[in-house]
Amino acid sequence: MLIYDTRYRSLTIQVVAMIGFMLLAAWLINNTLANLNTLGKPIEFGFFAEPAGYDINQMLVEYNNQDSHLRAAFVGLLNTLLVAFLGCITATIVGVLVGVLRLSNNWLVARIMTVYVEMFRNVPVLLWIVLAMAVLIESLPAPSAFRGDEPEATMKLFDTIAITNRGVYVPEPLFSRSLGNFHLFGNSPLRFDVSLDLIVILAVLIASIFGMRTMSARANRIQESTGVRPKTWHINLGILIVPMVIVLALLGFHLGYPELRGFNFGGGTHLRNSLIALWLALSLYTAAFIAEIVRGGILAISRGQTEAANALGLRPGKTMRLVILPQALRVIIPPLISNYLNLTKNSSLAIAVGYMDITGTLGGITMNQTGRELECVLLLMLVYLVISLLISGVMNWYNNRVKLVER
Amino acid sequence: MKKSVFLGALTVAGMAAGVASAATVDDVKARGTLNCGVATGVPGFAAPDANGEWQGFDVAVCRAVAAAVLGDPTAVEFVPTTGKTRFTALASGEIDMLARNTTWTFSRDVDLKFTFVGVNYYDGQGFMIPKELGVTSAKELDGATVCIQTGTTTELNLADFFRVNNMSYEPVPIETNAEAQQQYLAGACDVYTTDASGLAATRATFETPADHVILPEIISKEPLGPLVRHGDDEWGDIVRWTLNALIAAEEYGVTSANLSDMASAATDNPEINRLLGTEGNLGEMLGLDADWAVKALGVAGNYGEIFEKNIGESTPIGLARGLNAQWTNGGLLYAPPFR
Incomplete structure (x- = not known):
């Protein structure tokens, strides 16, 4: 045997x-x-081609209730990606700030940050989401409060922003000489329009940044050969602003302000409070974890580095920015990836506040109306798997770039 | 080696064949309790009272079935389900029956593989709106923000209604009646839409119900009824005929007051006798005791009594019988003969 x-x-x-x-x-x-x-x-997936029959409030691409279930799932996917993207950026900024400030020598600042971290880390994120939503709904005025001759509530910032318990209405960019849209994927459920105005603006912005980098490379060269760094900030500012102003003027840029029409505010961009609540709660919650990672990363850099930087005459802010953080990044990034993944996956709690992400459309209404539980859940798992793998792929690539190169 | 793989494959095949069909009624009897799916809290239809006891119109159906099958109206495990979770709970066998103001539709019956055993409330979708907005018709709702329970037929009716009438709206999807109430009262949505009975039940719990109106338009037919899984007809028959017994008892004048008299000896109405088991063997045909209907009726009386006690005009919810009167009184309730 x-x-x-x-x-x-x-x-x-x-x-x-x-x-x-x-x-x-x-x-x-x-x-x-x-x-x-x-x-x-x-198991069969034929139901995807049938009309969905339901409406979705937040749509990044055009959709109506006669579009297919697949289209509805796509709308949900974009909503998931939106909140995950906004959440990851906000969480990183808040997290790094809090992590650094928690090490501050100022007793009060350090303690406040400790309280923040412990409060957010130790309460389930679902409760934070629900709380954020409840606060938004209960504490802000309803649109009807803006009505009448002597309204209880008024619009903020010179009548440009309306803050209501249905969301925040901000001015939207409009172009009177718009270049129109570029239509992708014909008539398929994944079709979407790309604004050509946006592409032009982005192209100009990238060109400006490239120009600014060329300028600072030239300044470096001059500094190395002569020892005197030429003043560049006014040139950089010009490179950044002048082309942008010209492009915006050519496109006929103006703002569309929100105004009260019928039951709701019309015009402007509507940031629904479901999005705000979810975004806030997810980023503050994840930021607490990121703060701890950042703090751990900074503490991992030996004290000698700070002392050496101080000895060279660098001020504390510059020591942190130029000496400590770049080294700490190597420790910070790998656990940061998993927090990004957590944030993305936690966004599936969106239905608690009625945010129509992919769990709400594909894994919620579509599943309920078609009764295809297994198909929908399997597909949903696949979608989250792909999103997560993409995020970790990108972050791993970045990690490889900044990590210590060992020979 | 080859032999073990072969044996393994045999086991797999055997187990797969074994899972398919165990009768629900046997499961319920073996377990000693009925798992009944209800709403998470709609006053009058299904909501726990101050003592934590589930009370309501839908709950009464669960209790009647438990009494008929197990002889004990309290042997019910109530499983609160949302509009989203209810079908999965039923399809997966987590609950034996669903009595959660669920609309009987073609696709749910045919495509979702459920069996609706009857209708215990004929309803329709309505709109509730604060009086101060001055809206008198649903046709004036263009641009409104509408709170809507997600995963319900009302969600689809709403989309159809606004599309057909060329109006726009902003849906605010919510999961439970309680969340809808919170958002509606805070003014986060202008309108709340669900079945008219649910609106009445919700409005009854408000501090000032008179400040809210239910618009006259009823935009859909919503026959609400209990349902079971497809493919277990014996169990479906039990739930169906328990519901019919409640309805028939009202028609024949069997009430909780005269139930024990009528059940003790045969009356001169053969229909009542067969219903209450003093004549014939209807109970045996269902695989239950002869006095199954007596037990079911003994819980809270007949359909009319259950209606009056939970949602009738004397309750804060105050629903009129309307379509839900007996056919003899111009309503739609019509139990097939007990024969």
């Missing part, structure tokens, strides 16, 4: 375990399929 042969024993055990595992998996799958067949619901 192979089991008594020391040369093959481990291999035998592994093979047997592997077969056992595969049998278990096969049994589970077979059982599921058999049960679904008995129920008369074999």
Whole structure:
């Protein structure tokens, strides 16, 4: 017998375990399929092409209730990506700030940051989301409070921003000589329009940044050869602003202000309070973890580095920015990736505040109206898997760039 | 080696075949309790009272079924479900039956593989709006923000209604009636839409119900009824005929007051006798005791009594019988003959 042969024993055990595992998996799958067949619901994805029949409030691409379930899922996916993107950026900024300030020599600042971290870290994120929403709904005025000759509430910032318990209405950019949209993917459920105005503006912005980098490279060259760094900030400012102003003027840029129309505010961009609540709660919660990672990363850099920087005459702010943080990044980034993933996955709690992310559309209404639980959940898992792998792919690439190169 | 794989495959096949069909009624009897899915809290229909006891119109159906099958109206495990979770709970076997103001539709019956056993409340979708907004018709709701329970038929009706009438609206999806109430009262939405009975029940819990109006338009048919899984007809029959027994009892004048008299000896109405088991063997046909209907009626009386006690005009919810009167009184309730 192979089991008594020391040369093959481990291999035998592994093979047997592997077969056992595969049998278990096969049994589970077979059982599921058999049960679904008995129920008369074999796995199929044809329902995706049928009209969804429901409306979604926040749409980044055009959608109406006669579009397919797949289109509705796509709208939900974009909403998920939006809140995850906004959340990751905000969480990083807040997290780094809090992490640095927690090490501050100022007793009060350091303690306040400790309280913040411990408060957010130790309460489930769902409760923070629900709380944020409840505060927004209960404490802000309803649009009807803006009505009448002597309204209870007024718009803020010279009548440009309306803060209501249905969300915040901010001015929207409009172009009177718009270049129109570039339509992608024809008539498929994944079709979407890209604003050509936005592309032009981004192109100009990138060109400006490239110009500014060229300028600072030239300044470096001059500084190295002569020892005197030429003044560049006014040139840089010009490179940044002048082309942008010209482009905006050519496109006929103006702002569309929100105004009260009928039941609601019309015009302007509507940031729904479901988005704000989710975004705030997710980023503040994740920022607490990121703050701890940042603090750990800074503490991992030996005290000698700070002392050396001080000895060279660098002020504390510059010591942190130029000496400590770049080194700490190497420790910070790997755990940061998993916090980004957590934030993205936690965004699936969106339905608690009625934010229509992909869990709310594909895994919520579509699943409920079509009764295809297994298909929807499997697809949903696949979507989150792909998003997570993409995030960690990008972050790993960045990590490889900043990590210590060992030879 | 080959033999073990073969044996394993055999086991797999055997187990897969074994899962398919165990009768729900046997499961319920073996367990000793009925798992009944109800709403998370709609006053009058299904909500726990001050003592934590579930009370309500839908809850009464669960209790009647538990009494008929197990002889004990308290042997019910109430599982609160949201509009989103209810079908998964039923399909997965977590609950034996669902009595959660659920609309009987074609696709739920046919495509979702459920069996609706009847209708215990004929309803329709309405709109509730604060009086101060001065709206008198649903046709004036263009541009309104509408709170809507997600995963319900009302969500689809709403989309259809606004599309057909060429109006725009902003849906605010919410999960439970309680959240809807919070958002509606805070003014985060102008309108709350759900079944008219649910609106009446919700409005009854407000501090000042008179400040809110239910608009006259009823935009859909919502026949609400209990449902079970497809494919277990014995269990479906039990739930169906328990509901019919409640309805028929009202028609024949069997009430909780005269139930024990009528059940003790045969009356001169053969229909009542067959219903209460003093004649014939209807109980045996269902696989239950002969006095199954007596037990079901003994919980809270007939349909009319349950209606009056939970949602009738004497309660804060104050719903009129309307479509839900017996066919003999111009309503739609019509139990097939007990024969």
